[in-house]
Amino acid sequence: MTAKIKNNDERNQYEKLPNQQELEKELGDYLSKKYGNRIKILSPVMLPKGDVDDIDEGREFENKKTVTDFDMLPEQLEAHLDTFVIKQNDAKAVLATKICTHFNRVNYLNRLSRKKKYSGVGTIKNNVLMIGPTGVGKTYMIKLLAQKLGVPMVKGDATKFSETGYVGGDVEDLVRDLVYEAGENIELAENGIIYIDEIDKIASSGNFIGHDVSRTGIQRALLKPMEETEVDLKVAHDPISQIQAIEQFRRTGKKEKRVVNTKNILFIMSGAFGALTEIIKKRLQKQGIGFEADVSPAEIPWEIMKEVTAHDLVEFGFESEFIGRLPVIVVFDELTRDDLADILKNPNNPVIVSKRQDFRAYGIDIKFEDEALERIADIAVKMKTGARSLVSAVEKVLIPFEKHLPSTDIKQLLVTPELVDDPKGELAKLKQDYNDPERLARFERMRKKELENIAEF
Incomplete structure (x- = not known):
């Protein structure tokens, strides 16, 4: 029973x-x-997108040229940056030069290795450390460079690392993300860029207990990828890589180990490093260079950062082995009120370009007078967040117009100094007398001037 x-x-x-x-x-x-x-x-199986023969969806890099086609010169790359980035002349020159040299050297050494004339052992990479306050264009510049070079780039935040890894995995997950950005093209991924921001947050404070131990552990975990190691794309905590391995075995009947070599991957780190000024000041005082002892860190000019040395960074809390793998140090300039105004006047700046697109989505053509952009820069500089404050300043001025104009027949908007000073008052005047001859004439003058500015760039 x-x-x-x-x-x-x-x-x-x-x-x-x-x-x-x-x-x-x-x-x-x-x-x-x-x-x-x-x-x-x-x-009968699950397949990741991009790994199926008959699926032509994929990342933008899948059908692009490989890095072996790279032949750009430093001055050409710097000229490209000049059309988008205001100020930062030293940073643009160093980044354009060292990144160009990195990829040209990769090509050169690849040609030598094919001829069996060079083994590649002992090569020193031009990994970069960027130092600068928030909103000076560090991330923007790296994105411009990656786009121009045609190489994949991934960005990670050092504050999301733990001693066991990045978002529950390990630091090598950034390399796997690079493969995904390269459309599963491993050769292209092996010549990509990994950008890690907020790197100053993983510096040890010298108190080697608790969280500082984890910070040191993160630095050490980055050492091998920054130099050269092989990263296995199949990892236990990543179901997508497991599915890819299953599909590969189903198609070929063989277990294939897919790895990425980091020898030619360029690592770029960045951070604000605010407390570093005090360390530099003390060193310069010992050397007899004139910084008064009673000057507080907040009063120290940002220019002092350009005196930074590897020893200063070690004292700041980095392992000497970690700093040794970042041979190129770039210090960005603080942005002044005039710099912010120049950014707004640049036809390629994303702040104004994005705002034009916002209004054109409603069929409205928007123009900005130069003096109005100067007034917006005055608002932004008080926020003390660099170029990031420009977005907030522009939104503060234009939100009333973005809300009300789409419901009217008004199809042209001229941003004037008067509008910046009194948005609500100017909105009422515009709705009351949209066809004011003086307003229309000013709009037409600005339209012609805008075309002239675009032609100059």
């Missing part, structure tokens, strides 16, 4: 199992919620 009940229970258990279609639907719903659109369910 007991055996019969047991057999019935087993039969009922199997009858409740979902069929293949139901199982695929449940798996598909679960994976879509957890991982977005990066994977698909294709019967």
